[in-house]
Amino acid sequence: MDDRELLRSIAGIVGREKVLDDCASYPLGSKMIVASTDMLHESTDFPKGMTDRQIGWMSAAVTISDIASSGAAPLFILVAVGLDRPERLEGIMKGASECCEFYETEIRGGDIDSHDELTVVTTGFGIADEDCYITRSGCSPGDLVYILGNPGEAQAALEGDIRYWLSLVEPHPFVSEALLIAKAGASAMMDVSDGLALSLYDLADASGTGFEILAERIPLSPGVISEQALYGGGDFGLLFTCDPGMMPVPEVEAVCIGRVIDSPGVFLDGAAVERRGYLHRWEHKEDEV
Amino acid sequence: MDDRELLRSIAGIVGREKVLDDCASYPLGSKMIVASTDMLHESTDFPKGMTDRQIGWMSAAVTISDIASSGAAPLFILVAVGLDRPERLEGIMKGASECCEFYETEIRGGDIDSHDELTVVTTGFGIADEDCYITRSGCSPGDLVYILGNPGEAQAALEGDIRYWLSLVEPHPFVSEALLIAKAGASAMMDVSDGLALSLYDLADASGTGFEILAERIPLSPGVISEQALYGGGDFGLLFTCDPGMMPVPEVEAVCIGRVIDSPGVFLDGAAVERRGYLHRWEHKEDEV
Numbered sequence: 001m002d003d004r005e006l007l008r009s010i011a012g013i014v015g016r017e018k019v020l021d022d023c024a025s026y027p028l029g030s031k032m033i034v035a036s037t038d039m040l041h042e043s044t045d046f047p048k049g050m051t052d053r054q055i056g057w058m059s060a061a062v063t064i065s066d067i068a069s070s071g072a073a074p075l076f077i078l079v080a081v082g083l084d085r086p087e088r089l090e091g092i093m094k095g096a097s098e099c100c101e102f103y104e105t106e107i108r109g110g111d112i113d114s115h116d117e118l119t120v121v122t123t124g125f126g127i128a129d130e131d132c133y134i135t136r137s138g139c140s141p142g143d144l145v146y147i148l149g150n151p152g153e154a155q156a157a158l159e160g161d162i163r164y165w166l167s168l169v170e171p172h173p174f175v176s177e178a179l180l181i182a183k184a185g186a187s188a189m190m191d192v193s194d195g196l197a198l199s200l201y202d203l204a205d206a207s208g209t210g211f212e213i214l215a216e217r218i219p220l221s222p223g224v225i226s227e228q229a230l231y232g233g234g235d236f237g238l239l240f241t242c243d244p245g246m247m248p249v250p251e252v253e254a255v256c257i258g259r260v261i262d263s264p265g266v267f268l269d270g271a272a273v274e275r276r277g278y279l280h281r282w283e284h285k286e287d288e289v
Numbered sequence: 290m291d292d293r294e295l296l297r298s299i300a301g302i303v304g305r306e307k308v309l310d311d312c313a314s315y316p317l318g319s320k321m322i323v324a325s326t327d328m329l330h331e332s333t334d335f336p337k338g339m340t341d342r343q344i345g346w347m348s349a350a351v352t353i354s355d356i357a358s359s360g361a362a363p364l365f366i367l368v369a370v371g372l373d374r375p376e377r378l379e380g381i382m383k384g385a386s387e388c389c390e391f392y393e394t395e396i397r398g399g400d401i402d403s404h405d406e407l408t409v410v411t412t413g414f415g416i417a418d419e420d421c422y423i424t425r426s427g428c429s430p431g432d433l434v435y436i437l438g439n440p441g442e443a444q445a446a447l448e449g450d451i452r453y454w455l456s457l458v459e460p461h462p463f464v465s466e467a468l469l470i471a472k473a474g475a476s477a478m479m480d481v482s483d484g485l486a487l488s489l490y491d492l493a494d495a496s497g498t499g500f501e502i503l504a505e506r507i508p509l510s511p512g513v514i515s516e517q518a519l520y521g522g523g524d525f526g527l528l529f530t531c532d533p534g535m536m537p538v539p540e541v542e543a544v545c546i547g548r549v550i551d552s553p554g555v556f557l558d559g560a561a562v563e564r565r566g567y568l569h570r571w572e573h574k575e576d577e578v
Contacts, residue, residue, distance in 0.1 A: 001375055003401060006375050006378060006401060007401065009378070009379060010378055010379060010382045013379070013382045013383055013386050014382060014386060014396045022398075023398065024365060024367055024397035024398030025397070026364055026365055026397065026414070028317070028320075028416070029318070031317075033322070033364075033414070035324075035365075035367055035397070035398065035412070035414055036367070036398065037367040037368075037369045037398065037399060037400050037410070037412055038369070038400050039369040039370075039371055039400045039401075039402040039408075039410060040402075041371065041402060041404060044402075044403070075315055075322075076313060076315055076324075078313055078324055078325070078326040078412060079326075080326045080327070080328040080410050080412075081328075082328055082330065082408060086295050089295060089298070089299055090298060090299060090302070093299045093302045093303060094302055097302050097303060107303045108313035108314070108315065108324070109311075109312065109313030109324065109325065109326065110303075110326060111326050111327050111328045111410075112292060112295060112296065112328075113328040113329075113330060113333075114333070115330060115406070115408070116405065116406060117404070117405060117406075119328075119371060119404070119408055121326070121328060121369050121400075121410040121412075123324070123326055123367060123369075123410075123412040125315070125322070125324060125414070127317070
């Protein structure tokens, strides 16, 4: 069982639409309130060598990215920290605070707890104009598929390419670009933090469509290979779909990598892409029971 | 060092007012958006013997209580679960979902993660009319101090009084009462989940005032002793202050236990109350470093 299968198992309790998107939404007048929560912990989410400040930055960034990817301007975040050592709090809050400042948002509260393993849960709140709010489920056959940012850098760093270490530990989500894309009328959007392949499947599944992707179109940074770009997580590029007439959008340097098709599935140069990426696997734990 | 001292240590980073209240707030038109996050984990927050359903219920209840205590109607919650065993998710989400239904709110999203120790972080989101939004810092000398609900039951249950087991593991916050109290114009309010003594200090410190409390006025359930009522955590009664003319409020069976005074400190029948209750202590961890 992986994350997504586990989520499907509770769809009957909380509703199918609640497990599809990274963001929850709530209409308020002509606005859409958007909220998203992310749980990170040391052993699986913070690569060895990160400073506490970087841990704080990354924790804020993942949530700010989710909020912006839905077309909402981040209003504020809350930070709950389960601390293995209390003296880590200061660095973590400094990093989170710097990230918020960079994206013109702020920390407005949180919670602390003692914990055997450092655990950081950030929750972000944002607000979108109703017609700018984007989910994963809006794409239709005929739309084009775009990516902004070069996927695979974080995975390359994990595999030792020091050039991309900062992309991994101090990710910079495309917040202003996400809002421009949303305003321009993109049909679906998400960040690729779980990996490009999995994100393509997420969009396709949520929208009830499929994708045809051209391998040569996927933008690769020097030394990054296609395997890392497709299946590595930890990048914060944007994946979105739109009507063929929408792009270009000023200040958005996105690349068209394919098109939305009628039939389900994600195909790269005609062959089905593996449905894998950054997923927690649960078998080990189940075996322990 | 305890929780509150640790929070004070980051006041310079995130701002003093951000570490005072359980709730973050954000003005939106004539409304106040309110958000609160709570991190709970198995070893310190979920007494042995709780079912997964009860763990879910309690996790939702603590956050719903914080939201309501600020005078805001809960709109929705997010639930992030760090699972030691994936099969626990269903029970936890059922319990959280039932609690939300009971309080006419809902789960709208969340996150899951694998974790050595079960960790649940709930984040609630509510909305208040601007003039109903209450913080901890609004009380003035001359106000009266009220409590709703009998404190100490959860602590009594922890010490073996089976009569109060359900108060401990399936807490029922006073949501509708909190909203009535806020609407009536209370000057400060919070729930007593960290214990009555500590909550009195929290209100007094935030408001820059003190309290004179009469021991005989504190409502005690059968078998609950004053020590449990003052220093035990896990109850979800409401502590609030108001102008002497405000009470009674229909449907709010609160008891006046004292008054707000000019000078700092919390006094019970004239003697200073100990500043202790439900606090994480960090000494052990620091020694380990």
